[in-house]
Amino acid sequence: MMKIDILSLFPEMFEGFLNTSIIKRAIDAKVVEVNVHDFREFADNKHKKVDDYPYGGGQGMVLMCQPILDCLKTLVTKESLVILMSPQGQTLNQAYSQKLAHEQKHLIIICGHYEGFDERIRDYVDVELSIGDYVLTGGELASMVVCDSVIRLLEGAIRETSHEDDSFSDGLLEYPQYTRPYEYDGSVVPEVLMSGHHENIRKWRLHQSLLKTYRKRPDLLQNREFSEEELKILQE
Ligand code: ADE
Numbered sequence: 611m612m613k614i615d616i617l618s619l620f621p622e623m624f625e626g627f628l629n630t631s632i633i634k635r636a637i638d639a640k641v642v643e644v645n646v647h648d649f650r651e652f653a654d655n656k657h658k659k660v661d662d663y664p665y666g667g668g669q670g671m672v673l674m675c676q677p678i679l680d681c682l683k684t685l686v687t688k689e690s691l692v693i694l695m696s697p698q699g700q701t702l703n704q705a706y707s708q709k710l711a712h713e714q715k716h717l718i719i720i721c722g723h724y725e726g727f728d729e730r731i732r733d734y735v736d737v738e739l740s741i742g743d744y745v746l747t748g749g750e751l752a753s754m755v756v757c758d759s760v761i762r763l764l765e766g767a768i769r770e771t772s773h774e775d776d777s778f779s780d781g782l783l784e785y786p787q788y789t790r791p792y793e794y795d796g797s798v799v800p801e802v803l804m805s806g807h808h809e810n811i812r813k814w815r816l817h818q819s820l821l822k823t824y825r826k827r828p829d830l831l832q833n834r835e836f837s838e839e840e841l842k843i844l845q846e
Pocket residue numbers: 695696697739740741742743744745746747748749752
């Protein structure tokens with residue numbers, strides 16, 4: 611079972627996320643255990659202050675080392691990977707989510723809110739993760755994005771093979787999918803999918819994945835090593 615500890619000043623933000631759909635089911639099935647810790651409780655001053663003015667002056671407040679690191683020290687073990695959510699981090703992608711899901715047993719995720727961190731907090735962090743080049747009001751939503759993408763990959767979270775077809779899992783976008791009805795507003799389902807010919811369907815899907823990726827995300831094809839079959843399709 612994977613264990614995830616989240617440090618946040620706003621634990622209530624996680625309630626909907628942890629109590630809904632696949633994430634709730636994964637928690638109930640003991641695929642993952644998630645605990646959210648309010649690091650304000652660790653503040654050693656009587657006003658439970660967690661931030662202070664920046665040395666050198668400037669706008670805004672800075673999260674202090676003490677509450678976050680005292681909370682962290684109660685959770686960290688040799689097996690932990692300590693993650694700091696921040697727009698300065700490496701950008702999350704599917705390959706990294708897979709690495710976390712398959713190689714880690716215990717994630718500790720630190721979320722800030724509104725403000726920056728005292729730089730010395732980074733001395734206790736293994737990886738700094740961003741979910742994209744934009745700034746959120748806090749790391750909470752970003753941490754939920756990380757948890758969601760990792761938890762769904764854990765064994766027992768969803769049907770074993772259903773992420774093999776995910777977009778990005780093989781470096782390509784997912785092929786087009788259809789369900790009933792056969793005709794909607796004059797638009798019909800591609801004939802090959804109605805044929806029951808599994809090999810033709812597999813080839814069509816690979817072709818469509820390549821085409822979709824080329825049209826929508828050509829950057830994903832830049833450093834790709836194409837298989838023989840893919841090269842053949844591209845030459846058609
Ligand atoms: N905190 C604020 N913005 C963020 C981002 N883009 N990714 C991760 N954490 C953040």
